[in-house]
Amino acid sequence: MRMVVFRGNTPSLWLSMSIVTVQLGQCGNQIGFEVFDALLRDSQSSHGLCCKRENEAYQASCKERFFSEEENGVPIARAVLVDMEPKVINQTLSKAAQSGRWKYGQHACFCQKQGSGNNWAYGYSVHGPRHEESIMNLIRKEVEKCDSFSGFFIIMSMAGGTGSGIGAFVTQNLQDQYSNSLKMNQIIWPYGTGEVIVQNYNSILTLSHLYRSSDALLVHENDAVHKICAKLMNIKQISFSDINQVLAHQLGSVFQPTYSAESSFHYRRNPLGIDWHVRPPSSGLPSLGKKSLNKDLHFNTSIANLVILRGKDVQSADVEGFKDPALYTSWLEPVNAFNVWKTQRAFSKYEKSAVLVSNSQFLVKPLDMIVGKAWNMFASKAYIHQYTKFGIEEEDFLDSFTSLEQVVASYCNL
Amino acid sequence: MTQSVVVQVGQCGNQIGCCFWDLALREHAAVNQKGVYDEAISSFFRNVDTRVVGDGGSISKGKICSLKARAVLIDMEEGVVNEILQGPLRDVFDTKQLITDISGSGNNWAVGHRVFGSLYQDQVLEKLRKSAEHCDCLQCFFIIHSMGGGTGSGLGTFLLKMLEDEFPEVYRFVTSIYPSGEDDVITSPYNSILAMKELNEHADCVLPIDNQSLFDIISKIDLMVNSGKLGTTVKPKSLVTSSSGALKTRHQKPFDAMNNIVANLLLNLTSSARFEGSLNMDLNEISMNLVPFPQLHYLVSSLTPLYTLTDVNIPPRRLDQMFSDAFSKDHQLLRADPKHSLYLACALMVRGNVQISDLRRNIERLKPSLQFVSWNQEGWKTSLCSIPPVGHSHSLLALANNTCVKPTFMELKERFMRLYKKKAHLHHYLQVEGMEESCFTEAVSSLSALIQEYNQLDATKNMPVQDLPRLSIAM
Numbered sequence: 001m002r003m004v005v006f007r008g009n010t011p012s013l014w015l016s017m018s019i020v021t022v023q024l025g026q027c028g029n030q031i032g033f034e035v036f037d038a039l040l041r042d043s044q045s046s047h048g049l050c051c052k053r054e055n056e057a058y059q060a061s062c063k064e065r066f067f068s069e070e071e072n073g074v075p076i077a078r079a080v081l082v083d084m085e086p087k088v089i090n091q092t093l094s095k096a097a098q099s100g101r102w103k104y105g106q107h108a109c110f111c112q113k114q115g116s117g118n119n120w121a122y123g124y125s126v127h128g129p130r131h132e133e134s135i136m137n138l139i140r141k142e143v144e145k146c147d148s149f150s151g152f153f154i155i156m157s158m159a160g161g162t163g164s165g166i167g168a169f170v171t172q173n174l175q176d177q178y179s180n181s182l183k184m185n186q187i188i189w190p191y192g193t194g195e196v197i198v199q200n201y202n203s204i205l206t207l208s209h210l211y212r213s214s215d216a217l218l219v220h221e222n223d224a225v226h227k228i229c230a231k232l233m234n235i236k237q238i239s240f241s242d243i244n245q246v247l248a249h250q251l252g253s254v255f256q257p258t259y260s261a262e263s264s265f266h267y268r269r270n271p272l273g274i275d276w277h278v279r280p281p282s283s284g285l286p287s288l289g290k291k292s293l294n295k296d297l298h299f300n301t302s303i304a305n306l307v308i309l310r311g312k313d314v315q316s317a318d319v320e321g322f323k324d325p326a327l328y329t330s331w332l333e334p335v336n337a338f339n340v341w342k343t344q345r346a347f348s349k350y351e352k353s354a355v356l357v358s359n360s361q362f363l364v365k366p367l368d369m370i371v372g373k374a375w376n377m378f379a380s381k382a383y384i385h386q387y388t389k390f391g392i393e394e395e396d397f398l399d400s401f402t403s404l405e406q407v408v409a410s411y412c413n414l
Numbered sequence: 415m416t417q418s419v420v421v422q423v424g425q426c427g428n429q430i431g432c433c434f435w436d437l438a439l440r441e442h443a444a445v446n447q448k449g450v451y452d453e454a455i456s457s458f459f460r461n462v463d464t465r466v467v468g469d470g471g472s473i474s475k476g477k478i479c480s481l482k483a484r485a486v487l488i489d490m491e492e493g494v495v496n497e498i499l500q501g502p503l504r505d506v507f508d509t510k511q512l513i514t515d516i517s518g519s520g521n522n523w524a525v526g527h528r529v530f531g532s533l534y535q536d537q538v539l540e541k542l543r544k545s546a547e548h549c550d551c552l553q554c555f556f557i558i559h560s561m562g563g564g565t566g567s568g569l570g571t572f573l574l575k576m577l578e579d580e581f582p583e584v585y586r587f588v589t590s591i592y593p594s595g596e597d598d599v600i601t602s603p604y605n606s607i608l609a610m611k612e613l614n615e616h617a618d619c620v621l622p623i624d625n626q627s628l629f630d631i632i633s634k635i636d637l638m639v640n641s642g643k644l645g646t647t648v649k650p651k652s653l654v655t656s657s658s659g660a661l662k663t664r665h666q667k668p669f670d671a672m673n674n675i676v677a678n679l680l681l682n683l684t685s686s687a688r689f690e691g692s693l694n695m696d697l698n699e700i701s702m703n704l705v706p707f708p709q710l711h712y713l714v715s716s717l718t719p720l721y722t723l724t725d726v727n728i729p730p731r732r733l734d735q736m737f738s739d740a741f742s743k744d745h746q747l748l749r750a751d752p753k754h755s756l757y758l759a760c761a762l763m764v765r766g767n768v769q770i771s772d773l774r775r776n777i778e779r780l781k782p783s784l785q786f787v788s789w790n791q792e793g794w795k796t797s798l799c800s801i802p803p804v805g806h807s808h809s810l811l812a813l814a815n816n817t818c819v820k821p822t823f824m825e826l827k828e829r830f831m832r833l834y835k836k837k838a839h840l841h842h843y844l845q846v847e848g849m850e851e852s853c854f855t856e857a858v859s860s861l862s863a864l865i866q867e868y869n870q871l872d873a874t875k876n877m878p879v880q881d882l883p884r885l886s887i888a889m
Contacts, residue, residue: 026693087690113551193777194793194796235771237771238769241692371884373791376882379789380789382789383705386705
């Protein structure tokens with residue numbers, strides 16, 4: 001699992017604790033359900049492999065981050081569900097309620113009757129502004145419920161119309177209204193071989209807009225997760241449920257409580273914390289002339305890596321390999337680019353588990369491919385009339401291409 | 415959830431429409447066991463309290479009282495509509511939804527379009543408005559008609575322009591039955607080409623179907639059913655051609671088998687919008703994904719499987735066979751061979767117990783044998799709906815925007831020219847007020863321009879795909 005961080009500075013004050021999740025579109029809502037389910041199931045698990053007090057601290061921390069509590073004790077997810085047509089939200093709400101262990105808030109949904117038709121322009125320019133007030137109100141109510149608010153976790157796909165278009169619109173609004181809070185977007189990168197024919201257009205429009213307003217993009221590629229299901233888990237007939245559950249498992253292992261290096265007495269307060277500053281050097285700075293331990297291996301150059309270890313023997317685990325200068329760009333010292341978070345409390349019944357969150361060149365190839373395909377299609381002007389109909393003009397496309405080519409170039413230059 | 419209104423025009427349109435409503439009721443009855451009026455049913459049906467007089471009495475929730483089709487039935491002869499109203503489906507329609515005349519259009523597009531168009535303009539508009547008012551959120555008009563006659567062809571395309579003006583945000587999906595070569599209506603080429611100009615200009619999406627293909631599919635099924643191959647028996651409800659198990663048992667009329675295929679097409683097209691699934695596809699996504707340029711909106715369709723064997727254990731190989739069949743020319747509802755022509759875009763709408771990995775495996779498998787246009791090499795749109803059609807455990811509808819429609823249009827143009835050169839039967843048209851020869855020449859040049867678009871695309875077929883130079887960025 002990887003993260004793209006493209007803002008240089010991080011908010012200085014992260015004393016808050018709760019995360020508000022915004023789930024958008026079919027993909028966002030289907031995944032959101034699995035995430036909350038995985039988080040709660042893990043927190044309530046009795047196989048924590050640690051002492052009771054440890055477990056209780058873990059549970060309390062997890063609950064405070066993602067759930068608020070109702071009178072009868074059933075945790076309510078701190079989430080806002082948005083979709084432009086009702087079928088998926090209805091399903092999501094009832095699945096949560098049926099679990100008996102948690103549920104979504106009664107008034108946490110915003111729904112319309114007609115979807116965005118896989119059209120980013122329709123999501124961004126029509127649905128977004130039309131429903132801005134209602135959606136932002138719902139989000140505000142959820143934020144106000146938090147004693148201590150950390151930031152937003154926005155779950156969306158890039159390929160469709162609602163998650164992508166309304167996701168971009170809402171993130172922009174969040175940037176305007178909550179500029180001091182962290183906004184992390186969970187982006188689902190579509191299968192290379194289409195789910196949606198205009199997915200490349202929708203993707204470049206989404207990414208270029210999110211670049212301006214999001215703090216971090218957590219990327220999951222459908223192809224990669226599919227491979228995990230097929231090759232690592234040997235699932236024969238892979239469904240979207242399977243895929244979403246793998247994804248939720250990965251996210252859960254990032255977001256569940258951990259101790260930071262500084263404080264080993266209580267769980268870190270900031271679940272979305274990105275503790276490092278990443279600033280590319282101004283020109284003229286000499287490279288640090290480092291020696292690499294392993295000249296033969298070639299890695300995607302990173303600018304930041306976060307390792308999270310959970311379970312048995314975490315204190316004695318050797319993470320020195322992650323500090324190899326070969327992994328990092330020449331203008332970064334590994335010690336500034338690498339972080340490790342730990343907890344003895346096991347995750348999801350795995351005796352030992354580890355997750356790597358990485359900001360590196362891994363995304364260059366997929367991004368380059370999407371930009372390339374979108375560019376070829378754009379050159380023929382195919383489907384453009386569907387976007388100009390709703391106010392997204394050719395110049396908007398060109399702006400998106402320009403900004404993404406810059407991203408690709410920046411990463412290539414690492 | 416949105417609603418759709420079906421507008422069935424002419425003899426063919428109404429016969430198909432009748433089969434559609436019958437099978438729609440059958441499908442919803444199978445899915446909706448509790449008799450509660452839900453959003454899925456509301457997409458095509460109103461729930462009406464028949465005790466209330468007048469137009470009121472719409473019930474939005476709760477138990478199903480009396481279902482009324484969201485339909486407008488138009489015919490310039492009374493025969494077909496009267497039969498519907500006296501038949502087992504009479505309660506599904508409201509007399510206020512009908513427009514009929516007695517004399518018929520005489521297989522003359524000009525009579526249907528100009529004479530009846532102006533005569534019934536206000537009435538049609540009023541009925542359409544009424545049906546729209548009954549919808550919470552109207553998304554789509556489904557027009558069903560034939561191209562070769564007078565009413566469906568002429569009046570059917572007249573109201574396309576009306577729908578565009580009156581309801582510009584509502585999609586217009588047209589199911590058009592094209593005349594086969596051996597059509598018994600001599601003037602069908604005139605009617606079809608005059609109608610095509612209207613389809614070019616005012617339809618969002620057209621599903622062209624021809625009788626010959628439907629007939630061939632039926633022959634294939636009959637052969638299979640009667641061959642007694644391997645001692646297997648076919649589940650009667652599963653036949654794409656049958657009305658078995660439909661709520662109202664009807665005497666199977668000669669065209670019923672063919673009409674049922676088209677009815678199933680419409681049901682499968684709308685299934686992912688009506689029912690839940692892991693990858694939904696709404697109706698507005700169809701034109702978004704399959705219409706890259708406004709004028710290229712003709713989609714060739716294929717349905718599989720055509721029947722289900724009673725053998726319950728379906729190994730994966732059968733599932734893959736379903737995907738292969740969808741691309742074979744025998745399963746297309748138009749005489750067309752998409753495999754050997756150029757794809758601009760393709761949609762696969764799957765129903766039932768099929769997961770994303772099945773879909774992906776088959777796309778990977780079939781991709782190498784298909785040719786896609788250079789700017790859309792991965793042009794697939796997919797959907798997964800959990801609810802299978804009645805009698806099946808899974809099914810597939812493939813919609814292709816493919817240059818294989820070109821031969822149909824070219825043949826039509828040839829037949830038109832053969833008649834037009836001799837000015838045969840032209841006077842029947844020209845004597846209608848407002849009709850001039852220019853109507854004919856404009857119509858045929860509209861078709862020629864369309865054919866030319868397809869020609870230009872075909873010319874790119876075997877050219878190597880080159881990546882275009884990208885923007886270069888100053889860092």
